[in-house]
Amino acid sequence: MNITDLNKKEVAKIISLSDIDKLFTKRLMDLGIYESATVVMLNKLSSNRLYIIEVDDVEICLRKEDAEKIEVKK
Amino acid sequence: MIYLLAGNPNVGKSTFFNFMTQSHVHVGNYSGVTVEKRVHHVKHYEGANLVDLPGTYNVSPSSQDEGIVTYSLLNESYNGVVNIIDSTHLRRNLHLTVQLLELGVPSMLVFNLKDALKNNGYVIDIDKVKDRLKVNAISISARDRQNEDQKQIASEMQNLRITKALELDYDPIIKWGLQRIHDLLRYDVIQVKKKWLALQILEGNEGTFKFLDLVKEEKIREVVKEVEDRIIEAKVAFSLKGAIFNTRREFINNLVEECLIKVEEKEHSKYFNQKIDRIITHPKFGIPIFFIIMLAIYQVSFGTFLGVGNFLTTYFEIGWNDYLVYYLGQALEFLGLTGFMYGLLIDGIMGGIGGILVFLPQIIVLFFMLAVLEGTGYMARVAIVMDRFLSKFGFNGKSIVPIITGFGCTVPAIMATRTIADKKERILTILTIPFISCSARLPIYGIFTSLFFDEYRAIIILGLYLLGIMVTLLSAKFLNLTYFRGSGSKFLLEVPPYRIPQLRTITYQALEKAKRFVKKAGTFILVGSMILWLLSNIGMDGININPEESFLSNIAGFIAPIFNPLGFGDWQATSSLISGVLAKEVVVSSLNILYVGDIAAGFTTLSALTYIVFASLYVPCIATIATIKSETGSLKWTVFSVIYPFVIAYLVALSVNLIFGIFL
Missing domain, CATH: 3.40.50.300 (P-loop containing nucleotide triphosphate hydrolases)
Structure with missing residues (x-):
């Protein structure tokens, strides 16, 4: 499953980032989004096109197409 | 130290x-x-x-x-x-x-x-x-x-402690790589600790190669490659960088667990955030809410109903014209200074600067309110609301920061594009941002709307802002389809919690903008006004001539006819636009000087409208052009940034002239 499959308030662990270019991976990593990080789904906005997640106490807004590439495990 | x-x-x-x-x-x-x-x-x-x-x-x-x-x-x-x-x-x-x-x-x-x-x-x-x-x-x-x-x-x-470098327990493969690179660095004379440098190199810090001329660069890169392959092969992580990152994360988690102490059970503010977010970023109402807030802000700054800014400006104007300028005039007459000098001081300098400074209260009110919005965390939500919209035009999600900065001043906005990592996306943002209406253009809107469209001031000013935004977006789309084809846009935004902004910070930010505005009035606009007044009062026949025979009239009169199709092809309007390249506020001071305080006489309602539309979009000011040159490092793009807006402004103003010509 990926991040978009999580329901609100659900917690999961990131297991892989697939098919994301190097530069964007680095930016994700800067914000703590990387394998073994714990994510909480906080909110789905803009008709489920944008996702607000929490990683390391930071709230981050992601687009659907990017969130789909982040595999998680509950 | x-x-x-x-x-x-x-x-x-x-x-x-x-x-x-x-x-x-x-x-x-x-x-x-x-x-x-x-x-x-x-x-x-x-x-x-x-x-x-x-x-x-x-x-x-x-x-x-x-x-x-x-x-x-x-x-x-x-x-x-x-x-x-x-x-x-x-x-x-x-x-x-x-x-x-x-x-x-x-x-x-x-x-x-x-x-x-x-x-x-x-x-x-x-x-x-x-x-x-x-x-x-x-x-x-x-x-x-x-x-x-x-x-x-x-x-x-x-009394800082001489610290021993922190050593984390990285994977043995990484430790092996560190040692190899450390050995290869022996050939270099470097100030910083080589162990640290080796780790940064492994992490993929390209800056190390860029800023240091390492003797064994080739060999070092080979080692990095080898370590990366081994890390992936041994399934330590998906990448070398990730392996280092994970070790650090583990260390940090342990540290935080030990040192962060819970003293009180509090309900987290996140759920409060979410409730507001649902409304503010609503797919249907989000954008209308944004526009209503902006319209309210412009109404309070410039409108007559509830218009705090407008109210203050009226008194400022009375103070300036009826007291300061009046008594200064009296004093000059008392000293026996009349004629040329009197004209230069009163009509040239005081008229030129005064035309700008009267907008100071409105600008302070506007920026005060924008700073409040920024301080609450609303702007990040605007980025969320606008994302779908912006991405359609090929903008990078990060472009929202420069775009918002652009409402203040284009120069820092262009500098703010440094945070955009992709070079193409960055240049695209740099080239389109000057269309966003900066605060220097406000006096132009202010003077014309008060003279010609008093009842609809807030709406027309907001409309000009929207026009600027629209042209920015369409230009981005155009450039994306032609030159910058294929640069995808990414969006990743940290969402700050809602905060009650601090009065001191907001006041400081608003006053800082005001200070810059006054400083510009005292320098650029002062000099610009003087030169303009002199050029319009000196001609082939000497000084104190009929302005129609001045140098300025001759030069600008030569160019002016190209603006005939737009409806303002006289030499005064043209000179003001030319001098506006110095700084956009100078357009207003020039108009004040050249029409000797009676700008309304030089325009019809329609030509006033096309004039502000043209002025809102045409060639950026000198400071902006210089910044574009230094930030892009390209003469080609700098020239483009001058010609392209001129053409666009001309076409848009022409359309406005044709369309509104039916009604006005």
């Missing part, structure tokens, strides 16, 4: 810098890279300077802006590093801290936002932090500006 101030973006670094140096001033450029760095001396510490580095998550750069941190750490001499940390986001902030401590230079950790952390129900056990990391550390709240904090930090900075 020089201390570098490093920290993540948006952790109160600038607040801390101003607090420690008691300055609001920008002191000077710092040598090294082309980017500005603020330097100022530290209060209570004689002879010490603090260097404010740009905010960064990481020592290794992902954009030009962040490259400065690597550069400074590698190539500049300094006595210590002050690392400012957001206490409410320790897990993210400490990644930078770990990298700085691995360097092993005298360091001090400043845990900021103590009050916010306490509100969440936590405190940091500073003694434990000191003990675990073997560095000086303090927990403060820079917003409160406590004098004791300032003194304590200054005194600790004078």
